[in-house]
Amino acid sequence: MSSRARDVLARTQEADGSWKGDYGGPLFLSPVYVAGLYVMGRIPDARTRDGMLVHLRGHQNEDGGWGLDVESPSLVFTTVLNYVALRLMGVGADDPGLVRAREWFLPRGGPLGSGSWGKFVLALLGLYEYDGLDPAPPELWLLPRALPFHPSRLWCHCRMVYLPMGWLFGRRARAVETPLLAELRRELYPQPYADVDWKRARSRVAASDAYTPRSAWLRAVNRVLGFYERIHSKRLRARALDESLALIRAEDEATHYICIGPINKVLNTVVWHLARPDGPEVRAHLERLPDYLQHSPDGIKVNGYNSSQLWDTAFAVQALVASGQAEEARDTLARAGRFLEAEQVLEDPPHAARFYRHPSRGGWPFSTRAHGWPISDCTAEALKACLLLEPLGLNHVPRERLAQAVEFILSLRNRDGGWATYERQRGPRWLERLNPSDVFAGIMVDTSYVECTSACVQALVAWRRARPEASVGEAIARGVDFLRRTQRPDGSWEGSWGVCFSYGTWFAVSGLAAAGTRTQDPALRRAAAFLKAQQREDGSWSETVRSCRERRWVDGPTGHAVTTSWALLSLVATGDADSEATRRGVAWLRARQGADGRWPQEPLAGVFNRTCAIHYDAYLRIFPLWALSLAGAPERRGLPRSAIGNEGVEPCWSMR
Numbered sequence: 001m002s003s004r005a006r007d008v009l010a011r012t013q014e015a016d017g018s019w020k021g022d023y024g025g026p027l028f029l030s031p032v033y034v035a036g037l038y039v040m041g042r043i044p045d046a047r048t049r050d051g052m053l054v055h056l057r058g059h060q061n062e063d064g065g066w067g068l069d070v071e072s073p074s075l076v077f078t079t080v081l082n083y084v085a086l087r088l089m090g091v092g093a094d095d096p097g098l099v100r101a102r103e104w105f106l107p108r109g110g111p112l113g114s115g116s117w118g119k120f121v122l123a124l125l126g127l128y129e130y131d132g133l134d135p136a137p138p139e140l141w142l143l144p145r146a147l148p149f150h151p152s153r154l155w156c157h158c159r160m161v162y163l164p165m166g167w168l169f170g171r172r173a174r175a176v177e178t179p180l181l182a183e184l185r186r187e188l189y190p191q192p193y194a195d196v197d198w199k200r201a202r203s204r205v206a207a208s209d210a211y212t213p214r215s216a217w218l219r220a221v222n223r224v225l226g227f228y229e230r231i232h233s234k235r236l237r238a239r240a241l242d243e244s245l246a247l248i249r250a251e252d253e254a255t256h257y258i259c260i261g262p263i264n265k266v267l268n269t270v271v272w273h274l275a276r277p278d279g280p281e282v283r284a285h286l287e288r289l290p291d292y293l294q295h296s297p298d299g300i301k302v303n304g305y306n307s308s309q310l311w312d313t314a315f316a317v318q319a320l321v322a323s324g325q326a327e328e329a330r331d332t333l334a335r336a337g338r339f340l341e342a343e344q345v346l347e348d349p350p351h352a353a354r355f356y357r358h359p360s361r362g363g364w365p366f367s368t369r370a371h372g373w374p375i376s377d378c379t380a381e382a383l384k385a386c387l388l389l390e391p392l393g394l395n396h397v398p399r400e401r402l403a404q405a406v407e408f409i410l411s412l413r414n415r416d417g418g419w420a421t422y423e424r425q426r427g428p429r430w431l432e433r434l435n436p437s438d439v440f441a442g443i444m445v446d447t448s449y450v451e452c453t454s455a456c457v458q459a460l461v462a463w464r465r466a467r468p469e470a471s472v473g474e475a476i477a478r479g480v481d482f483l484r485r486t487q488r489p490d491g492s493w494e495g496s497w498g499v500c501f502s503y504g505t506w507f508a509v510s511g512l513a514a515a516g517t518r519t520q521d522p523a524l525r526r527a528a529a530f531l532k533a534q535q536r537e538d539g540s541w542s543e544t545v546r547s548c549r550e551r552r553w554v555d556g557p558t559g560h561a562v563t564t565s566w567a568l569l570s571l572v573a574t575g576d577a578d579s580e581a582t583r584r585g586v587a588w589l590r591a592r593q594g595a596d597g598r599w600p601q602e603p604l605a606g607v608f609n610r611t612c613a614i615h616y617d618a619y620l621r622i623f624p625l626w627a628l629s630l631a632g633a634p635e636r637r638g639l640p641r642s643a644i645g646n647e648g649v650e651p652c653w654s655m656r
């Protein structure tokens, strides 16, 4: 069983030692890409266009709209943007799919009902007026850095999207008019374009798009900014645009023009197209645009990142080592070890403090070194993987660089004892009330997450085991404390980057167990009871992205191999490996495996900002193997879990 799963994993490894696959799912990325190209007077090449058409047509919902992701109900934001993208790629307005789309979005106000990012992209295309946008003045970057709402305090993904948006807003950037754009202005709105009340349009959002309601605070801020916009000084605006451009340049250079994500990648490219048409920056950007394109059986799409390679590779190593077949997988592990070595970030971003960057030396990113933005938990999982490879003689990362990774992790500790994603928490939690996105939650502040905290705790425990002289005890203890504090009364933990309570709980109990928490500990007992209560009749577990949106466990219609694996790995960590629940879960997982060693495709297991699902291509090859290795093979677990003592003692389920 697990040897077939191991072979599948080995066979799907890339030549560079990584696992690389589809990181699609969101349906707002491709249309932003197409729109950005159009603003620059370009369209995708014929092959990309055809692939994108397949993808977008294939994911139109029954009702005629498009969801935030390939599984979500329709939103105006994504429906209007995908409609426009199809039109810009040559599909006629009389196309039956587009007729159905109009029937869906026109009664909802067309662009007027869209979440704010959709309105912004349409404004760039000249399909919406800037007067209908809430202001995003670039002058905010000139405010004193110490202010709690200075943009540098925003979560890096959010600030990197609003940075070029501010520049484009400040310039009222708009595509050159074409006959097609004039047609679109007639198609998109239920009323004549000239009759739209743009001031009123600012605050209008269709119910489908209003996940995060606009708070009274946000409305007040928008009024103040609106007033400023009317009286702003041209000189100050010019300074603010210069400052924004300097920050954009710093982001581009630090990421080798990949950028932190696909949205700021496109927006930064458009900025340079307007700031220095045909300049070297535009060329450098265009060269790296394909990094985001994914060719998959369901067409061509824009990935959510420039890949999830590092993350998947770190997990694949851990699963293979846990399988007890490290010798059989030696070549695979050796290649993976070399990939981990090659992708560690070895330098800080140039002038890090000037450009509001946290030092990055020693960290690992989610994708590749060139991306340049290391993350706490990616560093932790990569470090864990390297330390597992060490006794096998397959770790290629020198000692001092492993120590730098630990330094990087320690440098990211938050005051609450936990870890956030890319940076220490910079802004107060109340900034979240100013979230203007409508469709996402939790985008404003990088706060501590259970996943990041657990991964860092586990890595520090592994580090101390390998280097007993390391002084990381306090960080571990405070991390454990954070994990304990964030357990919900029902015994679960809410995940933020995977679906959802099964994911969060797996991380939390793994962190607690790694730190030596006894199996009788009430936190672990409550977690086990929670998971057992969610198990289905057939022995599986199933959880859908609605769990994240509704913040309560929501089952899917059938069991999921990935959810079941997280639940089983959790039960091993809580000391329930020999329970009836584990036995039934293992039986279900085994029965579900195909003759080819794979598990059938299932709903998306990744998520971000509580609303948008995202596909982790390798999870179905990694987690069932890992879970069967630990939960399905008692001899792999070593000592009975109850024999484990307190913090710092090697937990029985960690494999050498």
Ligand SMILES: CC(C)=CCC[C@@H](C)[C@H]1CC[C@@]2(C)[C@@H]3CC[C@H]4C(C)(C)[C@@H](O)CC[C@@]45C[C@@]35CC[C@]12C
Pocket: 157, 158, 161, 261, 263, 304, 305, 311, 366, 375, 377, 378, 421, 440, 443, 451, 452, 497, 607, 608, 609, 614
């Ligand atoms: C700015 C917005 C709202 C949209 C753009 C999408 C990005 C925010 C997200 C797309 C990929 C994410 C989810 C990215 C992926 C890896 C995770 C993680 C698994 C390492 C996690 O543990 C920590 C957070 C992640 C970095 C992620 C953040 C959000 C995305 C970039």
